Amino acid sequence: MASIVFVCLPIASGLGGSSPPPAYCSTSSENAVLNAVMSLGYPVKAVTIGPFSFNCGGPFPSGVYSCPAVAGPLQGAYVRFVGTDKVAAVEIGTQRGGPVTAATVVAFEIPPARWSMP
Numbered sequence: 001m002a003s004i005v006f007v008c009l010p011i012a013s014g015l016g017g018s019s020p021p022p023a024y025c026s027t028s029s030e031n032a033v034l035n036a037v038m039s040l041g042y043p044v045k046a047v048t049i050g051p052f053s054f055n056c057g058g059p060f061p062s063g064v065y066s067c068p069a070v071a072g073p074l075q076g077a078y079v080r081f082v083g084t085d086k087v088a089a090v091e092i093g094t095q096r097g098g099p100v101t102a103a104t105v106v107a108f109e110i111p112p113a114r115w116s117m118p
Contacts, residue, residue, distance in 0.1 A: 002045070006030055009050030024049060024075035029092055029103075033077045036103035037088050042081035048117060049092070052076035059089030060111040077103070078117060085110045 008025035033047055052059075054076055079088040089107040 004034075004044050005046040007046070007048045009048065024051075024092055029075070029077075032092060032103035033079060033090050036090050036105050037079050037081075037108075040081070040088060040105070040108055042083050042086075044079055045082045046080045047077055048079075049075065049077045052078070052089075054089055054091060054106050059107040060087070060109070060115045087111050 008029075010025070029049055030047060033049065034044060037044060052075070059076075075092040077088075077090040077092060079090060081088075086108055087110070088105050090103050090105050093102045093104065
């Protein structure tokens with residue numbers, strides 16, 4: 001069995017130089033996402049965690065977002081699986097200033113033809 005590939009996308013900033021990875025780039029986030037998709041019935045191939053907002057344009061937008069994120073994007077993940085073209089969109093919940101506590105699947109479907117992984 002192949003290893004799961006984890007990718008964590010930082011929040012884009014206009015500042016040069018390096019900065020520490022965001023708090024959501026953690027093992028606890030990875031574990032929360034894996035626990036959330038466990039019941040979907042497919043082995044996980046890849047998880048991309050980042051500052052995704054699933055409220056604006058849905059979890060699989062194919063064009064420009066129709067509305068701005070109100071308080072900044074939430075932490076979320078896209079999960080790809082072995083044996084299906086479906087992709088899970090997962091919101092990652094956190095306690096304020098604390099560790100990740102849970103994650104929730106908000107969609108599990110085949111994305112539109114023009115959608116690409118952020």
